[in-house]
Amino acid sequence: MTWKTVSASVVGTSHTQQGGECQDTCLVQSLIDRNQQQRLVCLLSDGAGSARFAAKGADLACSTALTAIEHTFKTTNHIDGSAVEGWICAVRAAVTAAANESDATSRDYACTLLGAVLGPESSVFFQIGDGAIVVASEDVQGVVFWPEAGRYANMTNFVTDDDSLMHLQIAVTSSPAAELALFSDGLQRLALTYESQTPYSPFFDPMFFVLRRKSLSECEALTVQLAQFLDSKQVNERTDDDKTLVLATRRVV
Template sequence: MNWRVVSAAAIGTSHRTNGSDCQDDCWAMVEQLGDERVLTIFVADGAGSARHGRDGATTAVQSAARFVAEAFASEAPVLTTERAPALARDCVQAVRSAILEVASTRRDAGAAGELDAVNEADKKSLGARDFACTFLGAISTSQATLVFQIGDGAIVLDTGNGLELFTAPMTGEYANMTHFVTQDDCLEVMVHKLYAGSALKLAAFSDGLQRLALNMSQGTPHEPFFEPFFTVLAKATAEQEDLLQTQLAAFLDSAPVNERTDDDKSLALAVRCE
């Protein structure tokens, strides 16, 4: 069993206008871990108010991927109702710890005068909040699929019952607010679910695509948005995945998309193939 995967991120027009970088990062990979092929998908979106949100997002997806590879190196990659909640929590904790370590390293390097890019304020106060990001994760094996999320953006998947939305995008106490993996209470706000069966189709995306990809009033996926991607990906060969990534990035930065959203957007997709 295997999956075809593709992922890409594109800067939003508002960020391009004000000269900031794309704050999104994403990951989609299939690896042989033990005797299983395992699909992992991660998406992170750096907070607009965070000075180093992009670095937080990149650290999040990289540390999550590393955590899964290490977790399944010592134990069989089996997802059960007993193991899945702890796996999700441990992954989130690993992500948060990695971001805290980056913040500490940057702060110490700046204070020692070893990092010119760190300004005077950073040298004194650089902390987790400066790397704040949302975090979405999915792990799928031949038996089950675990999904978990902190913040906005969304995961949609089909494990045999049609395409469904895992959970509504998470918002904070006020409008235009959300939750971040760097929060002290990240484990309390995290939501997770274990689905029986491997993912036949799966997509995770940041909040920049919510208005295009979801029927927000109904809380359901907008299937016409996803089906062209899944159809093309299902027909692709392994050799075509790099080309698909380029095409996906171009789509995310296209005029029709930018007319609907001025935010950064990232999208990670997977389709199971036999």
């Protein structure tokens, strides 16, 4: 099973106008489990705009989750809800430690967290907060978890919240995924059809069409093109937020 991937994060125009930085982070990593099988790990975190260390929180959430997932595969090949909860607890512990060192609070590092762990025979998905994961298996494409809103308008839940485990969504499938997309909430209105709660195919189809036809060596060059698209006029006219998109496919044409 060979995965081809491309990902990019671009600062939103609302942040550039204020001299701010991109507060999104994504990580894509191929791991080998105890049975010498490949697992593709995709992680995405969106730092809260109101948080003092939002970008650091997003970076820490992704890097800590990846380390925790790597540790899990060194001890077992079986992933269940308890394992995912352990990854979230590891992220919360890392954020608490960072906050204590900086004379800050966990809320200063507030961020969402989305993740997918794809294996040859099964997949695991998890999410806290908004943004979304789109997955295709055979000829079926759908949204794994519909973006979760918080208690108030324009709010969401964060992995750094005290009650984050209550808002943790987990899905374990027994069928392998063929294609995957993760994106932050800055792309939700472009990538989702809200009336039917389905992916907006005209957004994804052209990008997957290109990715399927690229060789592994050519995928790195796609990063620049993806970043240019996310920062294009037609995208920025519809969203001023930070934008992150991760695409992965094992389909070939």
